[in-house]
Amino acid sequence: MAAFQINDTVDITDVVCPTTFVKAKVALEELDEGQILSIHMNDGEPVQNVPRSIKEEGHKILKLIDNADGTYDLLVQKVGE
């Protein structure tokens, strides 16, 4: 597994849908194209839906990491300005 150079992280475990996606989207806007964001999210609804919403925004999903503590980290590469 190639290691990814993470440029920024955002924790969305403290919000619920649809704010989960909004918070992730705002964090992505702070990045430059090609930079990588790690999104820390809860199991359940966020991990079911946030990756797809990020994909539909046109960003590149690299990896979903199971932290084995009921949370996941989604690594996303920003596409477009």
Next chain:
Amino acid sequence: MAVDYATLKKGGFMRQKQKNHFSLRLRVVGGNLTAEQLAKIAEVAAQFGDGHVHLTSRQSVEIPFVKLEDIDAVKAALAEGGVEPGVCGPRVRTVTACQGEAICPSGCIDTYALAKELDERYFARELPHKFKFGITGCQNNCLKSEENDLGIKGGIKVQWKKENCIACGVCVKACRSGAITLQDGEITLDESKCNFCGRCCKSCPTEAWDETHGYIVSFGGLFGNSICKGEPIIPFIADHEKLMQLCDAAVQFFADNAKAGERFRFCLERVGFDKFREKMEEVYHGSISDQ
């Protein structure tokens, strides 16, 4: 003047409590109206009704307080805006639909195109009792397909494409039926658990699923005085022409077997769901061997 209420009702004029007033039901397909149609409906409601419209439970529009003597004028005025009366009584009713894949990110089929096709094929066809078609684009079932006499739900049958997969694990979590497992870079799909929701392929970042879009059809739903859930017979129908053949056969089965005033569900229960199932399987498998 003798008033033929049966004819009036067929044309969508619903008798009101108020003497000589009718609530005029309009023909709407798949819940869509153009701005031009809406403007004409507004104009007619203001001129011939009491200035309001009612949105029905099945995506139609009714203009209440239309007077008996204005019926012809109302029909003519509506026609100018491309609006026709709907139907009531023992016939194929409004074909309802959600927005489907043309607009909704969750949609798996083009519900509106299918609604138009079914409407053109069956609308107002005389049958022993009312017959309702409803089309929903995906497993979210916003349009409640199983409450219709014939319900159609969009789905996606998937097959893993190893060469595109980056083993990110997103689909494993996106799947709500626990059908997908990932081990040592290999995806396993348990087809017995898959409900064709399409969440795996819609969330996949690398298009690592082959998609076959198709239909999950249920028969005999009711949601009125009696409540029954429509039941599927064939788990997944990928072919559009086969879907149409099954719809034809179901409507014909109802026409041939139901007593006057008997809903499809009760016809199936009386005649035997197994007999209907055999008929549907015959049509479905017959059309495969034709190819």
